[in-house]
Amino acid sequence: KMVxxxxxxxxxxxxxxxxxxxxxIEAIIMALRVMGYEEEARISLDKIKxxxxxxxxxxxxxxxxxxxxxxxxxxxILDEVDLIDMNxxxxxxxxxxxxxxxxxxGYEKEAQKHMKKELKFIDAGAVPxxxxxxxxxADKKGIIKGYEDKTFRPNRPVTRAEMAVLIARIDDMIDxxxxxxxxxxxxxKWKDNKLTVKINNRTVVYKxxxxxxxxxxxxxxxxxxxxxxxxxxxxxxNDKRIIIFIEIKEYKEVFKEYVGYVEEIDDDEIEIKxxxxxKDFDIDDDATVQFSNKKGDIDDIKEGDKxxxxxxxxxxxxxxxxxxxxxxxxxxxxxxxIDEDEIEIK
Numbered sequence: 224k225m226v227x228x229x230x231x232x233x234x235x236x237x238x239x240x241x242x243x244x245x246x247x248i249e250a251i252i253m254a255l256r257v258m259g260y261e262e263e264a265r266i267s268l269d270k271i272k273x274x275x276x277x278x279x280x281x282x283x284x285x286x287x288x289x290x291x292x293x294x295x296x297x298x299x300i301l302d303e304v305d306l307i308d309m310n311x312x313x314x315x316x317x318x319x320x321x322x323x324x325x326x327x328x329g330y331e332k333e334a335q336k337h338m339k340k341e342l343k344f345i346d347a348g349a350v351p352x353x354x355x356x357x358x359x360x361a362d363k364k365g366i367i368k369g370y371e372d373k374t375f376r377p378n379r380p381v382t383r384a385e386m387a388v389l390i391a392r393i394d395d396m397i398d399x400x401x402x403x404x405x406x407x408x409x410x411x412k413w414k415d416n417k418l419t420v421k422i423n424n425r426t427v428v429y430k431x432x433x434x435x436x437x438x439x440x441x442x443x444x445x446x447x448x449x450x451x452x453x454x455x456x457x458x459x460x461n462d463k464r465i466i467i468f469i470e471i472k473e474y475k476e477v478f479k480e481y482v483g484y485v486e487e488i489d490d491d492e493i494e495i496k497x498x499x500x501x502k503d504f505d506i507d508d509d510a511t512v513q514f515s516n517k518k519g520d521i522d523d524i525k526e527g528d529k530x531x532x533x534x535x536x537x538x539x540x541x542x543x544x545x546x547x548x549x550x551x552x553x554x555x556x557x558x559x560x561i562d563e564d565e566i567e568i569k
Contacts, residue, residue, distance in 0.1 A: 241384035259399035
């Protein structure tokens, strides 16, 4: 998602190297990009190279990073003290990334108020004094959380994959210019290479490809074949308004209802005459069959029965209402054997 939005890039050789530690300058750049400051960084770089803008400690910074560092200082993500002590090419630690992100979001003053806060982590003593407020807020806002063993591990380097997750969380929290081609929509219809969605009560049709990546909100990959009517999704469009990325946000099953008369039925398929026309449906293995007087089974339905069926987005029946009473058979005998859900009678 972040690659598609231009926030994260590979190493130039076609690799992402997810397990490698993100460097401090990489972490700062990603924070700037997700906030929408990429263009400002480019303009600053041009001005610094031309001499119309100054940048302190240039000797410790690679030229290509001048613009990013300059904007990071202007936006309060870095201060001049940071630059004096910082090796920008060193791995970024968790407490440092918390500082960059909290500052980028504009919570510097709030972080300062919490610098003496007692952190809930069992290794709270390992958090540098100057980072306590940032770690507290990063955890409170759900951006950088602790581990299951109740540690925070403040000095652990952040991997590039972990940084992608953190940056994606920020992206979900804010509105910026990298969201211009992103829409929150509800799926109305999905057929062939066209996805029909509802956006702010208007219906829009977009082109979509079989290989368009689809992910759940937890980040698990799935495919376009799993898209269903009723899903609420975030879609990312390219410049030609074609869907290039989908994130499933929520799904509420939408059912269609039909009323008609049974023409033919077997264990897993039924033919129903609806308004004079026959229509075939598959029957879900767990479909509920409800008669007027009690629940029944598929085998209890007869040709000619009037029924109402609820059908899911794949035209599979989930529920059948039969408009007659189920005939009850009576037996009389002696119990031979019995358990919780079965009885044998002689």
